[in-house]
Amino acid sequence: MRKPRIVVLGAGYGGLMTVTRLQKLLSVNEAEIILINKNEYHYETTWLHEASAGTLHHDRVRYEIKNVINPSKVEFIQATIEKVNPEEKKVILENGEVEYDYLVISLGSDSETFGIKGLDKYAFAITNVNAARQIREHIEYQFATYNTEVEKDEKRLSIVIGGAGFTGIEFLGELTNRIPELCEEYDIDRKKVRITCVEASPMVLPQFDRDLVNYAISLLESKGVEFHIGTAVQEANAEGVLIGKRGEEPHEVKAGTIIWSAGVRGNSIIEKSGFENMRGRVKVNNDLRIPGYDDIFVIGDCSLIINEAIDRPYPPTAQIAMQHGEVCARNVAKLVQGKSPLEDFVFDDKGTVCSLGEDDAIGVVFGKKIKGTKASVMKKVIDNRALFMVGGPSLVMKKGKFKLL
Amino acid sequence: MRKPRIVVLGAGYGGLMTVTRLQKLLSVNEAEIILINKNEYHYETTWLHEASAGTLHHDRVRYEIKNVINPSKVEFIQATIEKVNPEEKKVILENGEVEYDYLVISLGSDSETFGIKGLDKYAFAITNVNAARQIREHIEYQFATYNTEVEKDEKRLSIVIGGAGFTGIEFLGELTNRIPELCEEYDIDRKKVRITCVEASPMVLPQFDRDLVNYAISLLESKGVEFHIGTAVQEANAEGVLIGKRGEEPHEVKAGTIIWSAGVRGNSIIEKSGFENMRGRVKVNNDLRIPGYDDIFVIGDCSLIINEAIDRPYPPTAQIAMQHGEVCARNVAKLVQGKSPLEDFVFDDKGTVCSLGEDDAIGVVFGKKIKGTKASVMKKVIDNRALFMVGGPSLVMKKGKFKLL
Numbered sequence: 001m002r003k004p005r006i007v008v009l010g011a012g013y014g015g016l017m018t019v020t021r022l023q024k025l026l027s028v029n030e031a032e033i034i035l036i037n038k039n040e041y042h043y044e045t046t047w048l049h050e051a052s053a054g055t056l057h058h059d060r061v062r063y064e065i066k067n068v069i070n071p072s073k074v075e076f077i078q079a080t081i082e083k084v085n086p087e088e089k090k091v092i093l094e095n096g097e098v099e100y101d102y103l104v105i106s107l108g109s110d111s112e113t114f115g116i117k118g119l120d121k122y123a124f125a126i127t128n129v130n131a132a133r134q135i136r137e138h139i140e141y142q143f144a145t146y147n148t149e150v151e152k153d154e155k156r157l158s159i160v161i162g163g164a165g166f167t168g169i170e171f172l173g174e175l176t177n178r179i180p181e182l183c184e185e186y187d188i189d190r191k192k193v194r195i196t197c198v199e200a201s202p203m204v205l206p207q208f209d210r211d212l213v214n215y216a217i218s219l220l221e222s223k224g225v226e227f228h229i230g231t232a233v234q235e236a237n238a239e240g241v242l243i244g245k246r247g248e249e250p251h252e253v254k255a256g257t258i259i260w261s262a263g264v265r266g267n268s269i270i271e272k273s274g275f276e277n278m279r280g281r282v283k284v285n286n287d288l289r290i291p292g293y294d295d296i297f298v299i300g301d302c303s304l305i306i307n308e309a310i311d312r313p314y315p316p317t318a319q320i321a322m323q324h325g326e327v328c329a330r331n332v333a334k335l336v337q338g339k340s341p342l343e344d345f346v347f348d349d350k351g352t353v354c355s356l357g358e359d360d361a362i363g364v365v366f367g368k369k370i371k372g373t374k375a376s377v378m379k380k381v382i383d384n385r386a387l388f389m390v391g392g393p394s395l396v397m398k399k400g401k402f403k404l405l
Numbered sequence: 406m407r408k409p410r411i412v413v414l415g416a417g418y419g420g421l422m423t424v425t426r427l428q429k430l431l432s433v434n435e436a437e438i439i440l441i442n443k444n445e446y447h448y449e450t451t452w453l454h455e456a457s458a459g460t461l462h463h464d465r466v467r468y469e470i471k472n473v474i475n476p477s478k479v480e481f482i483q484a485t486i487e488k489v490n491p492e493e494k495k496v497i498l499e500n501g502e503v504e505y506d507y508l509v510i511s512l513g514s515d516s517e518t519f520g521i522k523g524l525d526k527y528a529f530a531i532t533n534v535n536a537a538r539q540i541r542e543h544i545e546y547q548f549a550t551y552n553t554e555v556e557k558d559e560k561r562l563s564i565v566i567g568g569a570g571f572t573g574i575e576f577l578g579e580l581t582n583r584i585p586e587l588c589e590e591y592d593i594d595r596k597k598v599r600i601t602c603v604e605a606s607p608m609v610l611p612q613f614d615r616d617l618v619n620y621a622i623s624l625l626e627s628k629g630v631e632f633h634i635g636t637a638v639q640e641a642n643a644e645g646v647l648i649g650k651r652g653e654e655p656h657e658v659k660a661g662t663i664i665w666s667a668g669v670r671g672n673s674i675i676e677k678s679g680f681e682n683m684r685g686r687v688k689v690n691n692d693l694r695i696p697g698y699d700d701i702f703v704i705g706d707c708s709l710i711i712n713e714a715i716d717r718p719y720p721p722t723a724q725i726a727m728q729h730g731e732v733c734a735r736n737v738a739k740l741v742q743g744k745s746p747l748e749d750f751v752f753d754d755k756g757t758v759c760s761l762g763e764d765d766a767i768g769v770v771f772g773k774k775i776k777g778t779k780a781s782v783m784k785k786v787i788d789n790r791a792l793f794m795v796g797g798p799s800l801v802m803k804k805g806k807f808k809l810l
Contacts, residue, residue: 130552133591137542137549144542147535186538 003032004336007091007100009081009269011037011065012045013318014300015106016390017325018332023073025333033074034098036091040064040078042390043129045108046318047383049167051132052124052259053174054140054182055358058133063399068391081107084273086293102295102332106325109264109301109316110280118236119162123260126167135259142256143186155254157193160241162233163262164199166207166354169216171261172197173356176223195225196253198243200232200262205354207315212362215371219356233262264316266302278304281313286344288328297332299324305345320347322389353379408437409741412496412505414486414674416442416470417450418723419705420511421795422730423737428478430738438479439503441496445469445483447795448534450513451723452788454572456537457529457664458579459545459587460763463538468804473796486512489678491698507700507737511730512672514706514721515685516665523641524567528665531572540664547661548591560659562598565646567638568667569604571612571759574621576666577602578761581628600630601658603648605637605667610759610767612720617767620776624761638667669721671707683709686718691749693733702737704729710750725752727794758784 006022008015019035026033043062050056065076080094084103091098111125124135142156159175161168175195183190197220204227205213217227228243234250235242236258244250266280275282275290281304282290288297300321307314314320324345331342353363353375361375370378380401387395411427413420424440431438448467455461470481485499489508496503516530529540547561564580566573580600588595602625609632610618622632633648639655640647641663649655671685680687680695686709687695693702705726712719719725729750736747758768758780766780775783785806792800 130549130592134546134549134553137546141539141542141546144535144539148539187535 003030004101005032005034005099006102006104006332006336007034007036007098008104008106009036009084009091010105010107010267010300011035011039011042012106012108012300012321013386013390014321014325014328015104016042016065016068017322018104018106018299018329019074020068020390021326021329022332023070025329026073026336028073031336034077034100035065035069035074036077036079036081036093036098037065038078038080039129040066040076041129042068044318044383044386045128046386048126048128048132049171050174051129052126052135053171053178054136055174055178058129058136060399061132062129063391063395068395081269082272083269084275084296086273086275086296089295100295102335103297104328104332105270105282105296105298105302106300106321106328107267107269107302109266110268111260112263112265112279113260114263116233116235119233119258119260122236122238123162123258125260126171135257139257140182140186143182143188147187153256154192154194155240156256157188158240158253158255159193159195159257159259160233160253160255161195161197162241162258162260164197164204164227164229165262166205167261168197168199168259169205169220170355171259172220172225173360174358176220176225177357179224190224193224194255196228196255197225198228198231198233198241198253200230202230204229207352208354208362208364209369212364212369212371216354216356216362219360233260236260264301266304270298270302281316287331287342288324288345289331289342295335297328299328305347307347314347317352318386319350319352322386323347353382355379408435409506410437410439410504411507411509411737411741412439412441412503413509413511414441414489414496415510415512415672415705416440416444416447417511417513417705417726418791418795419726419730419733420509421447421470421473422727423509423511423704423734424479425473425795426731426734427737428475430734431478431741433478436741439482439505440470440474440479441482441484441486441498441503442470443483443485444534445471445481446534447473449723449788449791450533451791453531453533453537454576455579456534457531457540458576458583459541460579460583463534463541465804466537467534468796468800473800486674487677488674489680489701491678491680491701494700505700507740508702509733509737510675510687510701510703510707511705511726511733512674512707514669514671515673517668517670517684518665519668521638521640524638524663524665527641527643528567528663530665531576540662544662545587545591548587548593552592558661559597559599560645561661562593563645563658563660564598564600564662564664565638565658565660566600566602567646567663567665569602569609569632569634570667571610572666573602573604573664574610574625575760576664577625577630578765579763581625581630582762584629595629598629599660601633601660602630603633603636603638603646603658605635607635609634612757613759613767613769614774617769617774617776621759621761621767624765638665641665669706671709675703675707686721692736692747693729693750694736694747700740702733704733710752712752719752722757723791724755724757727791728752758787760784 041062047061051058082092113119146156240255242250282298283304301316351365355361362371363375384400446467452466456463487497518524551561645660647655687703688709706721756770760766767776789805
């Protein structure tokens, strides 16, 4: 009898957690495990804002997948996935296809531009290592070019961030620390640099208490960020953005760099595969499977689970994706071993910390509000924990964040 | 009686040599010395190819002018010079004017594009610190962008160098050393990178013997440079360059980066000031003064002196500019002190070394041909000598090039 084949799509937080748990839960004889990922490396999505700002080298935010998988139990295929064909139980790759008995879709998210004109062409999104590296270099090129021009183009020194959610605020924290270094490197007067953050909703970081948010805003304002809250980006173009409050005439903010961090949607492969979805996210059963597909799990940013306490979906985070991965691995193992019933996913909220640069942060951890250095230290603990969960102490030693005292 | 005022325009090799010699030759009571320069720093023009390739940080190729001038004897004005009005004995600045009794014009060169279509818009020239920094960042941005695009644009990894003279070859030496680092940094396959050098004349580095030149060409070819000799750049555009041999149909070399290093002309201020000139260079008397203007000296790249041995002008180099500076300083001092006759300039050729990257070079020193490591060491000696001549041992210690063994 052929061993059942488990195929895991994507080596992000959810996918890698699933695979590293599965290789412990199942013996070589019980199942064949295949992990498919575009790159030969995993990257820490929650650290990309640092690589984008240039405060952390991109090699620090990624590690090779082969370092955390057991090659005797897991086969790794580096390939670009096109879509899933659930009727034929196949994954269609750019160059070939792979059959599965059990499938775990953990493909992460795409940037969501809500159809705003010009964003796809003129804005960057902090989506992966390649994008982060390009953002860093784009900003440097703008600064490097400024002094070469006879007619100074002030928009080269203007950076607009669309979105004051988690990623937007964390990026601002890094960027405001990076700007003085860039000014030094490129002989630029700091006063000429303009950083603007535009947020359409009336709230910055809605998940936090207002006193924490005010702390964050004041800090970033003191470092030169100009906030426009309750103000929508209406268009991006080669000159910058048009922004405006509802019912007001839009006005222009000139900018040579536009970073769009105002939203994500599930990976487009979900839609291409024909699964019922809302903005690329599949409303999964409590056991993380797609209704009607007993052999397909969807976890991480592509899955949608309602937080019954507030009757709204849980936001896509690394924390929840990793918890998905743990439950998913146990459920897949049960299916392989013919055990039942499957386990229901229950989110265990350990808290959230939003960094504001190297040395500052705000957060809620185990229900307690924290800010400043303490929160910043806690952020590094959280970052290291993600490494530990997937790769154990050796990965923490290799890629972890430690404060040099 | 008012002290005579000596104004020196430009703090390049010639200008700084003049000023640092003058401040020794004249007492505070004898003359007022004013140095005018666009930047508050001097840069080593002959090291800019390294900053452009990214193999040497741009801060290593410049130093503050105040570090080498004696403030009790020399006044430094940071200003942009527009032109000279020799009839009124005035220098016109962007914001003001300065009168002189004796003037030294040492303004260096501009890039010469010979009217080739598109070069002004699409090509970079290795002309100053700002330009070098921009070239470095432009190449990095092209490499950083390559992996972000779904449809790969191969021209981002293609660099065309127009000109196989001194600057072109030295830049190629650095660039070929830098490319493996860039490929590592941006996850690029080295085999996809294309470096093309196009030279219109039938000779590479005409000042050297053919065996030295063959050594250089072979080395650069072994590092992946594709040479097109006797081939002209006919047009530069957004896609790359059109190149062709005489009488042949031109063909396209796609390139995301075009570096034009095929020629220089004297600074445009020479023409704006109405001095008789050939491509911005003034044919000076043997004492370095402009015929008909007994109070104006022109030295460095803006001056034209015939090498009688071959009946052709000396090429503009740092070596000759510094020798100009020494003679010019003595002649200005003589005029101030009412001495005569003025000294004639005679070029003392100490040799030339063309670097081929960190560890290799070709050259002729004191009439002897050298290549390889020996030549590379000699190149660093020459570079350090330029620092020593202007700023003494302390400047060599601060900015010198030392091989770490």
